[in-house]
Amino acid sequence: MDDDTFFPKLSQNLLEILTNDNEYYDTIIEVGNDPYVKIFHAHTVILFYRSPYLRRILSTNKKKNDEILTHIKLPNISPEIFQIILRYIYGGRISLKEYDTLDIINILVATNELSLQELITHLQSYLIKNEKHWMEHNFNLIYQISFENDSFSKLQNFLLKWGIAQNPELPSDPSNYSKDDFNTLKNTLKKFIPIIKFYNLTSEEFLSKVFPYKKILPKELRNDLLKYFLDPGNQKKSKNIDLKIITNQHAELILKWIDKLEITDELDYPYEFELIFHGSRDGFSSRKFHEICDNKFHTITIIKVKDSNEILGGYNPVIWKSDESFGFTKDSFIFSFKDKNGIDNYILSRVIEGEYAIYNSIDFGPYFGFKDLYLCGEDFYDKSSCDSSDYEKPIRETNDKFSVEEYEIFQIMKNYIT
Structure with a gap:
């Protein structure tokens, strides 16, 4: 008997587990953004082995002994799209003929976030084979999406060939x-x-x-x-960077600011980048930030402002703490980029004195100066802000509160061995 004979029944049984989600589930997944959020029930063991992204979340958000359920938030994915992907995660099947092309594009983007490489490859091949004319008529959209996601190499090649053709x-x-x-x-x-x-x-x-x-x-x-x-030496200067919000060009410019170099100067030493915190993976709460980032030094915070192309950030060379104290340093700075796709339109603001460069509190996320740049509020929603106090100049044109769409924190180290 062919080994494939048993797969349909297995797939059906696993989908039945998902369908009967009121029994035996141990994970709650909150998908979407206000005002449209939907709750899904799932099973840790299946999520852990089917999605590398969810595996990282589950590994860093282990339940306490007195907790029954694990909670996961996926604000960047719509509930409708996640439901399709969740059925694939459980059943190993997906029928694309019943969805329109834009839905498939959205499935692809969400699949990339969840690191489902097998499905990423399948979706790209399907689009190129079956939706060639649609993609040609929506060239701008496909081009933008494909080159914002490093995993979409098949689409990138297709579009470049189309442009030449x-x-x-x-x-x-x-x-x-x-x-x-x-x-x-x-x-x-x-x-x-x-x-x-x-x-x-x-x-x-x-x-x-x-x-x-x-x-x-x-x-x-x-x-x-x-x-x-x-020049292989140049590539070493920015290796090991897992960038989602900014580009390598942004990263190189920030490194030059750390070394207090001019834009045209060369970096003297390569840097090692380690992504230690990712909002969508680790959570948008001050306590989670301190749980992971306290006692870490030489960190770069990168913030994507919700509903805009604006990027904010700051460099903290001293350790983060939770003890309601100020961190002293004369080397910290904050910055902003007006456009996530370019490095020309930026504001760099260095600390003035250093006594109040960093504020440490369990009730806040990354906090620079006296409200020069800080993250706070439930899920960092609509209460974070920038003002001008202990740094040279404001990095935003407004003092209005903003919401955080995504943020990342990198720890950097100079590598003196080339």
């Missing part, structure tokens, strides 16, 4: 391109170049996919990329 008169080999050929291709792709995460490519990918078309890139970007990819 819009000019059928071009030679198939870019080494035979004339100056006019490069200008033609440049005009086709120029509005998409700023959103491509070039620095997330490997050297091999850069040489095979980008280098042959280097003449369509802006001169400054082209020179920076050549310097970065052709």
